Amino acid sequence: MSGDVIAVRGAAVAYGGRPVLTGVDLQVRGGEVVAVLGANGSGKSTLIRAILGLVPLAAGEVDLFGTPRRRFRQWWRVGYVPQRLGAGSGVPATVREVVSAGRLARRGLLRPARAADRRAVDAALDSVGLADRAADPVGTLSGGQQQRTLIARALAGEPELLVLDEPTAGVDAASQEAFAGALARFVGHGGTVLLVAHELGPLEPLISRAIVVHQGAIVHDGAVPRPAGHHAEPGHDHVHPHAPSGHETMWGAP
Numbered sequence: 001m002s003g004d005v006i007a008v009r010g011a012a013v014a015y016g017g018r019p020v021l022t023g024v025d026l027q028v029r030g031g032e033v034v035a036v037l038g039a040n041g042s043g044k045s046t047l048i049r050a051i052l053g054l055v056p057l058a059a060g061e062v063d064l065f066g067t068p069r070r071r072f073r074q075w076w077r078v079g080y081v082p083q084r085l086g087a088g089s090g091v092p093a094t095v096r097e098v099v100s101a102g103r104l105a106r107r108g109l110l111r112p113a114r115a116a117d118r119r120a121v122d123a124a125l126d127s128v129g130l131a132d133r134a135a136d137p138v139g140t141l142s143g144g145q146q147q148r149t150l151i152a153r154a155l156a157g158e159p160e161l162l163v164l165d166e167p168t169a170g171v172d173a174a175s176q177e178a179f180a181g182a183l184a185r186f187v188g189h190g191g192t193v194l195l196v197a198h199e200l201g202p203l204e205p206l207i208s209r210a211i212v213v214h215q216g217a218i219v220h221d222g223a224v225p226r227p228a229g230h231h232a233e234p235g236h237d238h239v240h241p242h243a244p245s246g247h248e249t250m251w252g253a254p
Helices: 044-051 095-107 115-127 143-156 173-188 201-206
Strands: 004-015 018-029 033-037 059-064 078-081 161-165 192-196 209-214 217-222
Touching: 004 044, 018 044, 018 059, 018 192, 018 217, 033 044, 044 059, 044 161, 044 192, 078 143, 095 115, 095 143, 115 143, 115 173, 143 161, 143 173, 173 192, 173 201
Parallel strands: 033 192, 033 209, 078 161, 161 192
Antiparallel strands: 004 018, 004 059, 209 217
């Protein structure tokens, strides 16, 4: 895939009159893995939600796959994993049933599952290491396994773009490694990834580009910033705001 998968121009978002994003420009090209970094409250999750149309823009434009988002209808091309959403959502369901829901955008609500749908679900479960838990109720899984179920649900739709909001936040090391492996395979087959992260962990080797959001604006676009000073000491992994020169920065200078 070539060309811009995502193009954001002059995006602004406000909540109750309070600016949250201001004049954001961002392009994500096919095959890239772009990490959106920043402190809590910086606006990074709002940026993701604005790109997907989950929050309204006060100004600016977003294109998906070269089409203005307001006219974009091919949502099967996009897989989205929201932040900290329980896979079961209080409804009794097996892991396979939750993952199978990821096929609905591609096949439609009224069409029965076909062999291709079942193969895609099997492949998605295998990709995140949950094939052996397919028949188990989602409520019996750990938090990390539930998050892996949500990623499998997104992968089952065979999207071209995968958007993830802090997919590894608060989950166990095994699940983080499973995430990294699943994303590596997705990208290896030509997929594009945009993910919000507080810490990258095992995902870092996959990142082709990082942007840092600070107070609603992009202040860095390039390589993953490196830790500096006391932030690089063992055990220090808190993300601080990345700001222009003269302010406290995250992972060192821009």
